[in-house]
Amino acid sequence: MLGLEQSEGPFLQHGHAHVPAPQRVPSALQRDSSVRPSVPEGIPSERPSRDPHSASVRPSVCAFSLSLCPQCVPQRVPSVCPSVLSVSLSVPPQCVSPQFLSARPLSAPTTTWRGWGGLEAGRRPRPPHAQLWSLSPVLTRAHTHTHAAAMLEELNELLDATPQRPDTGKFTLLRDSRTDGSFLVHHFLSFYLRAGCKVCFLALVQSFSHYNIVAQKLGVSLTAAKERGQLVFLEGLKSCLDLVFGEEEPSGQPSPLQFISGSVSNLKDLFDFVRTSLAPTDSDSWKGRVLLVDDLSVLLSLGAAPVDVLDFIHYCRMVVCSQLKGNIVVLVHGSEDSEDEENKLVVTSLCHHSNLILWVQGLATGFCKDVHGEIKIIKRLSLESTEQDVIQIYQYKIQDKNVTFFARGLSAAVL
Amino acid sequence: MMAAGGGAARGGGAATTSTSFRRSGGSRLAAVPGTRPALRHGQLLLSCGVPSLDCVLGWWSGTRRRRPCGIPRPGRPCPQPPGRAVRGAGRGERGAGPSCQAAGAGRELWFGIEVLIRRESAVPRAGAQASSASFNWELISGGGLAVGTLLLIEEDKYGVYSSLLFKYFLAEGVVCGHDLFVASAQDPPANIIKELPAPLLDDNFKTERVEATAAKSEDCQDSMQIAWRYQNAPKVETSPTTSMKFGHYYDVSKKMSPELLQSIKWHSFFLPDELPLEPKLKMCNMNCGYARLLRSIQSVIYQEGFDGSHPQKKQKNILRIGIQSLGSLLWDDDICSTNTPEDIHSLTKFLYVLRGLLRKSLSACIITMPSHLIENKAIMERVTNLSDMVVGLESFIGSERETNPLYKDYHGLLHVHQIPRLNSLICDVSDTKDLAFRLKRKQFTVERLHLPPDLSDTVSRSSKQDLAESAKLLSSGCGAVAIGKKHLDF
Incomplete structure (x- = not known):
């Protein structure tokens, strides 16, 4: 498993298009029960057709991926084929954490050449960037794809977090500029629900059904969580409608979004909502308390002053992080060149005292189909001391049910 | 009918009559006229009136890897869902526009859909209903x-x-x-x-209307044939029925x-x-x-x-x-x-x-x-x-x-x-x-x-x-x- 093996990377990269005939397969490979026909012999200087899905290429992909992770890859072949085509070395999945990838280059990969006709002919000199290939996190993708798609596993690895032991007392800021960072909200929602925390979710942007459908894709049911009292969901759009068009509340209870009506200027009602919903009771046995906000910038659009928003967050921090030893996760929009001064004030101030910042940015060079953006992970080791922050930068690609992270420039489409 | 539909999906050589038929199967599934369900997020889509803008607004992008068939190409007519647009059968691959490209070359498209279509067309359904292949095509092409x-x-x-x-x-x-x-x-x-x-009341639009009436009377094939022949008769135009088609010009x-x-x-x-x-x-x-x-x-x-x-x-x-x-x-x-x-x-x-x-x-x-x-x-x-x-x-x-x-x-x-x-x-x-x-x-x-093409070699x-x-x-x-x-x- 640990043995790294390499295909003919260079000939996949250069040369003219050629569609090899699938029947010309080395017999040694055919006998291997798990490995399907592979790149045929005799065409070392030519590459298969560009189309990863054409029948002649797909088998070779199988050969690659089977060698990665025998127990899980076979059924996933179509989803990895374009990337694996260009990745040549395999590393066991457990070694391919992205930290590993970015931290050190693989110094001396032990390459075992599988018995392909073209390769047996002689060891051709490896291209200078072959080592890079060996570290492609695409392999990780192949792995996570196959196992249960719960949260974004890769992100957990990057953050050193597991649902088994969630952090306590942390303030996490999610910030996006020039792109959409809501996938992080979905991640943290499913993460904390899975971790058995009691979650208060201020969902101001989308409807409940949206969050529920995405959460189901990530393996969590919000309706079930609501029923068992684990999730307290404030649907901003709905309660805003009730506030604007609804008649007087029969109970006399003010709406959490009372500030919209202008009768009060501060966000005290919203804070009360958070406090009561996260208040510990005798019977519950939740592992922790979490406040999740998507997104804070909406409050500004609805007429709250920046100072009120900061006050609200401060109060929440006191209650959730300090008293209840829980966590807060907050999403804000805000790029550096934004002209929204109020929003900027909120963002800068929150950045200043968060324990962890996940900053998602669109690519500076514009839109790309295969790399959706860049994520900067800023870990404050301590808010008090002067220790340097740990900054990691990755690029990511969002897929239907998963997000893959890779070191910069190591997208499967680029390699 | 099934065979014709499947043939169209594979070879693009279906007769005009049968392709115009196939749509009724798809439109039956959309309960509200003028809408269609989006495959991925399950929301109903409606057209904003400019089919080429629909494509921009929301792509069904899923795991699609190739260039979608509906993106407007320069100098070509706006895209139409392939199932309905195969008017001149057997045209050249590129000249036939995006629709034929999609319908004509099933293997050009991504793996999953191809499998889907094969499976769908292998299971015949009762009656003269359309093959659902066309239904799928409608879904994956274009947004709204x-x-x-x-x-x-x-x-x-x-x-x-x-x-x-x-x-x-x-x-x-x-x-x-x-x-x-x-x-x-x-x-x-x-x-x-x-x-x-x-x-624009083009042929498609008219057959569409005929189809709507034909679907009501439940005997699709015969009435369709007849009505199609007489589609230019003014009586079709007199009562403006609502069109089930998605996107008009x-x-x-x-x-x-x-x-x-x-x-x-x-x-x-x-x-x-x-x-x-x-x-x-x-x-x-x-x-x-x-x-x-x-x-x-x-x-x-x-x-x-x-x-x-x-x-x-x-x-x-x-x-x-x-x-x-x-x-x-x-x-x-x-x-x-x-x-x-x-x-x-x-x-x-x-x-x-x-x-x-x-x-x-x-x-x-x-x-x-x-x-x-x-x-x-x-x-x-x-x-x-x-x-x-x-x-x-x-x-x-x-x-x-x-x-x-x-x-x-x-x-x-x-x-x-x-x-x-x-x-x-x-x-x-x-x-x-x-x-x-x-x-x-x-x-x-x-x-x-x-x-625009740069025709000159020297003059920059x-x-x-x-x-x-x-x-x-x-x-x-x-x-x-x-x-x-x-x-x-x-």
Whole structure:
């Protein structure tokens, strides 16, 4: 498993298009029960057709991926084929954490050449960037794809977090500029629900059904969580409608979004909502308390002053992080060149005292189909001391049910 | 019938009669006329009246790896869902347009769909119903405006093309039999309705109508054949039935016939008429005009049952809401006139409440907004965040680009500022971001921006640099704007 093996990377990269005939397969490979026909012999200087899905290429992909992770890859072949085509070395999945990838280059990969006709002919000199290939996190993708798609596993690895032991007392800021960072909200929602925390979710942007459908894709049911009292969901759009068009509340209870009506200027009602919903009771046995906000910038659009928003967050921090030893996760929009001064004030101030910042940015060079953006992970080791922050930068690609992270420039489409 | 459908999907050689048939199977599945379900996020989609813009608005992008078949190609007619558009069978692969390309080469498309089609076409269904292959094709090709979402059009400088898009959106509603809600502070809604463009009644449209009637009488094949032969007979035209087809083409040079207009129900909101009636309507510190408009939309939605409150009520229908030049001075909003408006939150509050209304009802909304007049850019940023889709129009009228030879084929550029995130992690991103629009003699189309052929070897184009610059500006997707000339991401 640990043995790294390499295909003919260079000939996949250069040369003219050629569609090899699938029947010309080395017999040694055919006998291997798990490995399907592979790149045929005799065409070392030519590459298969560009189309990863054409029948002649797909088998070779199988050969690659089977060698990665025998127990899980076979059924996933179509989803990895374009990337694996260009990745040549395999590393066991457990070694391919992205930290590993970015931290050190693989110094001396032990390459075992599988018995392909073209390769047996002689060891051709490896291209200078072959080592890079060996570290492609695409392999990780192949792995996570196959196992249960719960949260974004890769992100957990990057953050050193597991649902088994969630952090306590942390303030996490999610910030996006020039792109959409809501996938992080979905991640943290499913993460904390899975971790058995009691979650208060201020969902101001989308409807409940949206969050529920995405959460189901990530393996969590919000309706079930609501029923068992684990999730307290404030649907901003709905309660805003009730506030604007609804008649007087029969109970006399003010709406959490009372500030919209202008009768009060501060966000005290919203804070009360958070406090009561996260208040510990005798019977519950939740592992922790979490406040999740998507997104804070909406409050500004609805007429709250920046100072009120900061006050609200401060109060929440006191209650959730300090008293209840829980966590807060907050999403804000805000790029550096934004002209929204109020929003900027909120963002800068929150950045200043968060324990962890996940900053998602669109690519500076514009839109790309295969790399959706860049994520900067800023870990404050301590808010008090002067220790340097740990900054990691990755690029990511969002897929239907998963997000893959890779070191910069190591997208499967680029390699 | 099944065999014919499957053959079309594989070889593109189906006869015309059978292809026109296949659609009825697909349209039967969409319960509301003029809509179709989106495969990925499960939302109903409706057309905004410009099929090429539909493609831009929401791509069914799933695991698709190839260039989708519906993206408009330069110099070609707008894309149509492949199942219906195979008119000349056996044409050349590239000359046949995107539709044939898709229908003709099943293996060209991604793996999963191919399997899906094979499986579908292998299971024959009772009756003469269409193969569901065509149904799938309809779903994967092209996008549309999802029901419950808000499309914001940033007006071009003189509001020429944005008002055109606005009318297209409403006209599509008329043709599909949707209810309309037209709000304006400038032109009386009755006038806007009167000036809607006439639908292009091409062969497809006619067969479509015939089909609708044929589907009712349940004996598809025979009546279809006969009616198809007599489709030019005037009796088909006399009763304007609602069309089940998704996306129509319009002739801007003609006005819609009054008969067609009478067939639908429309509501109007004209601010000058509203204001004097009730002097005080303060809702959440919102601008009076906005508050009244919200109240009006809300009452239409609730009274007409678009919120699904009367499930026993007959046929479900869609409400199309159009709001013209929101935020302009005529709406009594000062965001256009000053950098520090008195009430900076009215517009954003309005949009938030409107979004809530839309999400809870069977409705879709188009808003045009004179964003170039809004001094305070912070407002525009917030507005963009609160809308589901934001499309900016930049017309060449009065700009130096009008005379630029590089842009001679186009009338303006189309910038996509925001694309919807709906029920999924990914948002629909179309493959291309460089889009331009043009108004042909009769039609408004959105196309990929491309360079005119550089025919000379020696003479270098002086404005090449210029185009490179503008192309850079254009390549902003999902809000990602290219910044910096020398930046290298990977």
